[in-house]
Amino acid sequence: MPVLTEVIGRVGLITLNRPQQLNALNDALMDALGAALLAFDADAAIGAIVITGGERAFAAGADIAVMATWTYMDVFSSEFITRNWETIRRVRKPVIAAVAGYAMGGGCELALACDIVVAARSARFALPEVKLAMLPGAGGTQRLPRAIGKAKAMDMCLSARTLDADEADRYGLVSRVVPDERLREDTLALATQIAGYSLPALMAIKESVNRAHESSLGEGIWFERRQLHARFASEDAHEGMQAFLDKRKPVFRHR
Ligand code: CO8
Numbered sequence: 103m104p105v106l107t108e109v110i111g112r113v114g115l116i117t118l119n120r121p122q123q124l125n126a127l128n129d130a131l132m133d134a135l136g137a138a139l140l141a142f143d144a145d146a147a148i149g150a151i152v153i154t155g156g157e158r159a160f161a162a163g164a165d166i167a168v169m170a171t172w173t174y175m176d177v178f179s180s181e182f183i184t185r186n187w188e189t190i191r192r193v194r195k196p197v198i199a200a201v202a203g204y205a206m207g208g209g210c211e212l213a214l215a216c217d218i219v220v221a222a223r224s225a226r227f228a229l230p231e232v233k234l235a236m237l238p239g240a241g242g243t244q245r246l247p248r249a250i251g252k253a254k255a256m257d258m259c260l261s262a263r264t265l266d267a268d269e270a271d272r273y274g275l276v277s278r279v280v281p282d283e284r285l286r287e288d289t290l291a292l293a294t295q296i297a298g299y300s301l302p303a304l305m306a307i308k309e310s311v312n313r314a315h316e317s318s319l320g321e322g323i324w325f326e327r328r329q330l331h332a333r334f335a336s337e338d339a340h341e342g343m344q345a346f347l348d349k350r351k352p353v354f355r356h357r
Pocket residue numbers: 122123124126127128162163164165166167183204206207208209230231234236237238239240
């Protein structure tokens with residue numbers, strides 16, 4: 103099985119599972135990942151999703167052994183990237199990457215496609231495609247500059263520079279850094295916390311933050327404002343505010 107799935111409370115955990123190849127992302131793995139993401143996204147019992155790898159590698163990138171013989175027509179006609187990477191963009195629930203070891207090439211891009219990245223101290227991030235005379239083609243040239251700015255992104259893309267966890271944290275590529283032995287526990291605790299909030303609120307927030315990357319500031323502000331107005335149609339929002347005033351824990355109906 104190229105990915106393993108587990109349900110822990112309201113969290114759907116997906117583990118990339120090609121350890122011998124450092125979780126290199128072949129089509130079978132990406133198809134399985136897409137199917138697992140869509141299944142958790144559709145499951146009312148799940149409020150947040152975690153994607154993780156192994157101790158040595160989150161994922162070392164696209165499977166070079168497979169790609170080496172592909173032609174232009176192979177990738178064009180099979181819709182390489184589009185076919186299974188667009189699935190990740192369709193997921194409406196929060197997705198957290200829990201990264202230990204190598205997150206290289208497509209592995210780094212997979213982390214960048216997640217909403218929150220929790221890095222273990224051992225995490226190493228790089229886009230080394232230039233060494234293969236390739237380019238970061240799973241969103242890397244677009245998401246990385248938006249995450250860390252042009253100067254750092256150009257450095258990583260053009261020189262294949264590797265960032266350790268602290269550098270990645272400082273530059274804004276990751277959300278938090280934790281000791282390796284706490285990666286699973288801390289990420290699950292974070293996901294459990296998030297999964298306890300009102301799901302429509304989480305989805306509206308995710309859509310709004312993502313819109314920041316896809317529109318002008320003016321358009322993004324308008325989108326956010328309409329999302330805010332829509333919150334006033336939500337029972338959960340009224341419950342959340344009333345619970346604050348009553349000094350009690352909110353009981354959300356839509357999780
Ligand atoms: N593809 C296929 N096999 C891989 C890959 C890979 N990306 N990375 C590692 N492996 C395999 C190795 O071939 C080796 O196999 P074997 O034991 O049969 O020889 C095994 O995994 C262990 O790897 P190493 O022996 O190399 O382990 P080291 O600890 O010495 O080195 C590194 C670890 C530094 C991560 C090294 O393996 C490495 O540099 N890997 C390649 C990293 C890379 O270049 N990634 C970018 C790939 S291109 C890409 O991602 C394009 C993105 C756009 C498309 C995304 C679509 C999914």
